[in-house]
Amino acid sequence: MLEVSKRGHAMPVSPFRKLLPHAEAARKRGLKVHHLNIGQPDIETPPAVLEAVQKANIRVLEYSASAGHESYRQKLAAYYQRAGIDVTADEIIVTAGGSEAILFAMLSCLNPGDEVIMSEPFYGAYTAFTVAAGVHIVPVLAHIENGFALPPIGEFERVITPRTKAILICNPNNPTGHVYRREELEQLRDICLRHHLYLFSDEAYREFCYDSPYVSALHLSGVDEHVVLLDTISKRYSACGARLGAFVTKNKALYAVALKFAQMRISPPGLAQLLGEAATDLPPTYFDATKTEYLARRDLMVSRLRAMPGVECPLPGGAFYVMARLPVDDCERFGQWLLESFSYENQTVMLTPAAGFYATPGRGRDEVRLAYVLNLDTLDAALTCLEKALIAYPGRTQPLAPTLQAATL
Amino acid sequence: MLEVSKRGHAMPVSPFRKLLPHAEAARKRGLKVHHLNIGQPDIETPPAVLEAVQKANIRVLEYSASAGHESYRQKLAAYYQRAGIDVTADEIIVTAGGSEAILFAMLSCLNPGDEVIMSEPFYGAYTAFTVAAGVHIVPVLAHIENGFALPPIGEFERVITPRTKAILICNPNNPTGHVYRREELEQLRDICLRHHLYLFSDEAYREFCYDSPYVSALHLSGVDEHVVLLDTISKRYSACGARLGAFVTKNKALYAVALKFAQMRISPPGLAQLLGEAATDLPPTYFDATKTEYLARRDLMVSRLRAMPGVECPLPGGAFYVMARLPVDDCERFGQWLLESFSYENQTVMLTPAAGFYATPGRGRDEVRLAYVLNLDTLDAALTCLEKALIAYPGRTQPLAPTLQAATL
Incomplete structure (x- = not known):
């Protein structure tokens, strides 16, 4: 009888936050979770x-x-x-x-x-x-x-x-x-x-x-x-x-x-x-170091993603995100599986399923957004996790080359 | 053709801000404007x-x-x-x-x-x-x-x-x-x-x-x-x-x-x-000094307002505001006149006409809100201004005792 508003019902749960409880579960399993999911830069505030x-x-x-x-x-x-x-x-x-x-x-x-x-x-x-x-x-x-x-x-x-x-x-x-x-x-x-x-x-x-x-x-x-x-x-x-x-x-x-x-x-x-x-008083050169850093990260992320079989990924010209298409049944399910059922060298990855970035139902289910807001070494480790996970994931939609399949056994 | 929204049209101008341009004008006349209009305490942030x-x-x-x-x-x-x-x-x-x-x-x-x-x-x-x-x-x-x-x-x-x-x-x-x-x-x-x-x-x-x-x-x-x-x-x-x-x-x-x-x-x-x-770590006693100060100000403000002929003012039990009924035709007009046409010892007062605190059109036209967020001396000076202004204001609605009228001449 005491009801919340219709717009309150209609309000979406933040796509960035949906997987958070699962990330908590992963941490409780003792895993290091690499956050590729949120646009929180690791760059020092000046x-x-x-x-x-x-x-x-x-x-x-x-x-x-x-x-x-x-x-x-x-x-x-x-x-x-x-x-x-x-x-x-x-x-x-x-x-x-x-x-x-x-x-x-x-x-x-x-x-x-x-x-x-x-x-x-x-x-x-x-x-x-x-x-x-x-x-x-x-x-x-x-x-x-x-x-x-x-x-x-x-x-x-x-x-x-x-x-x-x-x-x-x-x-x-x-x-x-x-x-x-x-x-x-x-x-x-x-x-x-x-x-x-x-x-x-x-x-x-x-x-x-x-x-x-x-x-x-x-x-x-x-x-x-x-x-x-x-x-x-x-x-x-x-x-x-x-x-x-x-x-x-x-x-x-x-x-x-x-x-x-x-x-x-x-x-x-x-x-x-x-x-x-x-x-506003910072010199225009302030951005140079940050841009150089982001650029190196972007290039690392894109080249590693493109090297993963079945992954599609354009070269983004700005910001610090990459949208990638993954060879999986459903990125939300994959994201949850990463946190609940997968680990590689005691690490796993949190990513943002892209469905929340689409207004049209059903679109973006095989896409994720990855933020490159981690330093190069950590980013590399996170991408290795993702690579291994894409091989091991039961909901994978594309066959793997026999050598890769063998590697997972 | 490029229109703002209906809610944008309907949005009220802040009642606190309406008189601001007139206050600016008063300052340009070289007056000291006492701000009784806004709930910005002068108390030091701890x-x-x-x-x-x-x-x-x-x-x-x-x-x-x-x-x-x-x-x-x-x-x-x-x-x-x-x-x-x-x-x-x-x-x-x-x-x-x-x-x-x-x-x-x-x-x-x-x-x-x-x-x-x-x-x-x-x-x-x-x-x-x-x-x-x-x-x-x-x-x-x-x-x-x-x-x-x-x-x-x-x-x-x-x-x-x-x-x-x-x-x-x-x-x-x-x-x-x-x-x-x-x-x-x-x-x-x-x-x-x-x-x-x-x-x-x-x-x-x-x-x-x-x-x-x-x-x-x-x-x-x-x-x-x-x-x-x-x-x-x-x-x-x-x-x-x-x-x-x-x-x-x-x-x-x-x-x-x-x-x-x-x-x-x-x-x-x-x-x-x-x-x-x-x-949240401040001791509960933190509020004692502030309360004592506000209490003294409230009592000063209420006693001075009540001493002004034709002014009605309840004793507020909390916060740091007084609502008073003034013997004037329209408090918005009075507020503007204070800033544009009045001064006493090179000072004047800014107050908040109460009409903006009512949803019902026409209500509160003879009421003002006064905040006691100035120290006792300044508050006293501000109230003296108000007292003198109420005597001099041409739109006054109640006759003054002959002695007071004489005093204004």
């Missing part, structure tokens, strides 16, 4: 940035302005300017993580029942935000075969209805690692202009592009009113726990509305803003 | 608590669990236990301020179109959360004449419909300072049990009760499944900027649903959790 918080002279930890400290917004605007993104402090609302920016975008732009188009697979938590906002995801399928490039723009056009209000992209992409080329983004721009759609662009992984330059949605011309840039310092400075993001738009009417949502929760986290402000 | 953050050894500022750090939840549970509130760590979800706890409660318990009953006046931001969640406030009027006590329970009963899902109280109350007596809370309990309603209890000001002991909704017997305690460290430890709150319920089904909303944003602010954890 000490200078933590120091800014630790040396701050605070008498009263007060509310900040609802849009965030003016000083932080000024410096964040300068950071964007250096990246060729022409925004000012009063076009930025500082948020509690990128998450809150996504929520503000959904609540400010869409009515319940409205539709937002996403190329699938997409970041699993987007589903949760759409449920919270009462809006619907309309997926357009991207294919592993072409590296999860933007689906043909006709596919987007085909699914537009009078309820379509926005297209949401993540660039560089989580979970696929795909980095959208300028032509892809221009196609999206054109469709947004033609159909009066918002373009939500989650650019959390901006600094991690390995093969081609990064293009922001705010680099595009003629679409300023439509773009909401969703951002976070989580990955950029390995400061996920800070919960500091940004909602950025040059659309003044939209900004005013989003600011009312920001006023609802009075202000974004204060200590994190000190950290974020200090981070 | 240095030991800030030190816990500042001395923490952090290599990577990682995501915490979605419910918050286990260690913090354990200690927070112990804090509640000391207050006679029987909850455990796994009945707590740590949130980004009390705000996020309110949002999670609305989203988890109510469907769009559902109704939540509030005694009005109520904390203005509640309106924003109901707009975000697509639910409706059904107000029941509390009266200044009896100190904003709980309206007769029959008034609640009268407005219950099949869409009513919850009653939301704030205890001690913001904006009225009323502290609900056990009998009032038991009446609310009974009605929640009888009609299968959730009881949302915002207890942000728990530690600030001056005349009678504080009773939590979780002190009541037989209603555990119905209660959601909404909490924050903002006022308790003068750490508003930390943005750290809690959603607490013993209802396991509801907890599981709220946790899914918590997973949506991955984790609550990390640095703030270090601060919050340290705060």
Whole structure:
């Protein structure tokens, strides 16, 4: 009689968290579990940035302005300017993580029942935000075969209805690692202009592009009113726990509305803003070492995955994820089996089954997302585990070469 | 054609912020503006608590669990236990301020179109959360004449419909300072049990009760499944900027649903959790000095307000607010006039017009909320300003004694 809400029922369990109880079981079996499942970088949070918080002279930890400290917004605007993104402090609302920016975008732009188009697979938590906002995801399928490039723009056009209000992209992409080329983004721009759609662009992984330059949605011309840039310092400075993001738009009417949502929760986290402000002072070379490290890891991961029989895996151009197709019946079952029934040299691996990144039921069952947020040696050990597991797994769907089969006996 | 959402339109401008541009104008006139308008305490954030953050050894500022750090939840549970509130760590979800706890409660318990009953006046931001969640406030009027006590329970009963899902109280109350007596809370309990309603209890000001002991909704017997305690460290430890709150319920089904909303944003602010954890180690005597200070301020404010001709003001038992009825045509107009057209010894006052604390249009136009978050001397000066202003204000609605009128000439 005392019931929870319908949206509460509809709320998905985080795809990252589903296997957690099984990981606990593995640890209880005494195994070392390598976490390839979550985008929590192992990179050190820059000490200078933590120091800014630790040396701050605070008498009263007060509310900040609802849009965030003016000083932080000024410096964040300068950071964007250096990246060729022409925004000012009063076009930025500082948020509690990128998450809150996504929520503000959904609540400010869409009515319940409205539709937002996403190329699938997409970041699993987007589903949760759409449920919270009462809006619907309309997926357009991207294919592993072409590296999860933007689906043909006709596919987007085909699914537009009078309820379509926005297209949401993540660039560089989580979970696929795909980095959208300028032509892809221009196609999206054109469709947004033609159909009066918002373009939500989650650019959390901006600094991690390995093969081609990064293009922001705010680099595009003629679409300023439509773009909401969703951002976070989580990955950029390995400061996920800070919960500091940004909602950025040059659309003044939209900004005013989003600011009312920001006023609802009075202000974004204060200590994190000190950290974020200090981070804008880091030299541009700060990212060099991190990028070099991620690049080496990506190359290791992709080359090892490609060497595993039956595994398919594009070369991701950015972020720190690889989406791979595995020769197994069901990656959720495989993931659970890894934690409950498998070990190699007292280790096993936790990965994220990709089904939670698809809106279409049944899709992605043979795909996983693997994050390369472990150092090279650990990553190599984790991939060896995965390799051995794919040979031993009873639900394998492709025959193995006789030599490999023999090796497992 | 590119439109903002209907809920974005409906979203109220924060009643605390409406007068801000006028305050800016006053500062440009060279005036000192005394802020009686916002609940930002001037009390020092406990240095030991800030030190816990500042001395923490952090290599990577990682995501915490979605419910918050286990260690913090354990200690927070112990804090509640000391207050006679029987909850455990796994009945707590740590949130980004009390705000996020309110949002999670609305989203988890109510469907769009559902109704939540509030005694009005109520904390203005509640309106924003109901707009975000697509639910409706059904107000029941509390009266200044009896100190904003709980309206007769029959008034609640009268407005219950099949869409009513919850009653939301704030205890001690913001904006009225009323502290609900056990009998009032038991009446609310009974009605929640009888009609299968959730009881949302915002207890942000728990530690600030001056005349009678504080009773939590979780002190009541037989209603555990119905209660959601909404909490924050903002006022308790003068750490508003930390943005750290809690959603607490013993209802396991509801907890599981709220946790899914918590997973949506991955984790609550990390640095703030270090601060919050340290705060639970403060001795119970920590609150003594703060309470003594607030009590002195309350008594000063109430006695001075009552000495002003035509001003009506109950004695609030808790929190750090006074609701007063002023002899003016419209408090919003008066508030603006204070900032634009008045000064006394080069000072003026900013206050919060109470209309934003009422759901019913037209109510509260002659009421203001005044926060006593300034030291006694400043508070006294601010109240002198207010006294002089009430004499000089052209929109005054009650005649002044001839001596007072003469004094203004």
